[in-house]
Amino acid sequence: MVPISMKRAAAPELSPREPPPTLELVRDFINTLHTDTGLREDAIDSPQALSRWLAEHKLLAGRQHLTQADVHHAASVREAFRELLEANDGHPADKAALEILSRAARSAQLFVDFGSGDRARLRPAAHGVDAALGTLLAYAFEAMSDGSWRRLKACNEHDCRWAFYDRSKNQTGSWCSMRSCGNRAKARRFRAKHTAAVD
């Protein structure tokens, strides 16, 4: 019998508070949608824009002809990721989001690739957008395995929900930025308390 070795390759020199580059890519994908009060910017809202973004981030081999269905699929996976990030801040995981991600992993035909030496990786057997999303799902899976996933969160400010990597010592960060969203939430709490006191 061939002995099974699952020895991991030496991890790159990363501070535990720095995200692996693959997880940064997942974060950037989630942040292709930027919302703020009255603002909505979506960097992958057309087949052309999606193709450009995926190609620029080496998730597609060059620009490809994509469809509106691809745009819809990518956006649903992106928002399912965002729902999952909220679970990293103590909210219950959204079952529909989990199902979307599991289905996308099946469409990507993720398989275990032992071809890169002593480190097995998940890779997509599918093509096109399914494969691009599959690569991001594989990166999320790796981050869940190495523990870095828990630090990827969605900003608690409801108008924002920006994905950010929580570098705080105790993983207690709730806002993408204390200066903007954190202060907005604090000001709201202060106003609510003050109003309650006046009532």
Ligand SMILES: [Zn+2]
């Ligand atoms: Zn925010």
